[in-house]
Amino acid sequence: MDINLGNTSSLRLLNLYKVVSLLYQAGSMTQAQIKTESGLSGPTVIQCIQHFKEKGAFYEGKALASSGGRKPTLICFDYNYRYAVGVEIRRHHVDISIMNLKGECIASRTERLIFEQSREHLQAIGRIIDELIAQNVDPKKVLGIMVAFPGEVSLDRSEITRSTIFGMHSVNLDRFKKEFRYPIMIENGANAAGFGAVFKDKNLADTVYIVVTDNGIAGSVVINKKVYRGNSGKAGAFGHIQLDSNGRQCSCGQKGCWSVCCSVASLTGDEDTNLKDFFARVDNHDEEAVNALDQYIKYMAQGIACAHLAFDTDVMIGGKIVPYLEKYQDQLRKAVFEYSVLKDESFNINLDLTSNSPMSEGAALMIVADYMENGIFTE
Ligand SMILES: [Zn+2]
Known part of the structure; x- marks a missing residue:
């Protein structure tokens, strides 16, 4: 996250970042715990919690036993507040995974679909994704699609520069964008898989x-x-x-x-x-x-x-x-x-035994990571 500390709104952003990062890692905490661990003042913590509650990212959990006085309630991070979709394009199949913000696979599908460089192929992938989303999650909560592609992708990820397997050169992402109803990005499949493995393993x-x-x-x-x-x-x-x-x-x-x-x-x-x-x-x-x-x-x-x-x-x-x-x-x-x-x-x-489809899951997790670093503060 880029933070310029020179003005108040940036300071507010930094506070929000501290609170959301703590709760994202822990899953749930009491208000007092957030205050202690973030080092922020009570009113600031309340403001930050309120901000994310209004968005729907935090919710109030159960009340804990009290040692006297008001019972403390748990504030919880809703990992199903947003979803990301990863797609691995293979020669004979496509693999699709829908991941939540915790990095859990909510739904996945492998479908036989022979690769060809055509609009129809992309449209077929789009239809499978739409169907899987409709059957499993609220489409409004989907952040976007990351395609894990078996080829080299430009540094700005706007172009497939080369795919020896598919005999492709210089294919612009714009060709994909037209055929999908969600924001779409592209990544080299192995990069996606490697990223996903490290994302899931804290150590x-x-x-x-x-x-x-x-x-x-x-x-x-x-x-x-x-x-x-x-x-x-x-x-x-x-x-x-x-x-x-x-x-x-x-x-x-x-x-x-x-x-x-x-x-x-x-x-x-x-x-x-x-x-x-x-x-x-x-x-x-x-x-x-x-x-x-x-x-x-x-x-x-x-x-x-x-x-x-x-x-x-x-x-x-x-x-x-x-x-x-x-x-x-x-x-x-x-x-x-x-x-x-x-x-x-x-x-x-x-x-890597944690994943059935490391490329598609890792691709989705790249969206999740970017959302937790940036998107959650700007949407
Ligand atoms: Zn070779």
């Missing part, structure tokens, strides 16, 4: 985030709870690190990129992936599947080692494969620390 500030998608590997770097974007918005494009110069052809033109070595399709052998069947074959000791998984884990370890060497942070893996990888976490860890340069190192390789 995590820095991470390299690796998303395993059907067709490849996408990555992001989150430093001090903010996405690190680099000079042109491309930071974290780990998917095109070459792991095997004799490997399979990647969509970028090079052979053996991390993306082709570790996509979901590299295991299932099909772009229309079925992980359940693949891991059932592994469980039944199907030799081909077991060997494919062993090679996959070696490649994944190689990529993780590179990413860690570049940023010296923990590494988190997300995507639909993660619940299946949980069983092989020790094997993966062992393979990473077999690299001689990492032998004496210690860092965490986390699996």
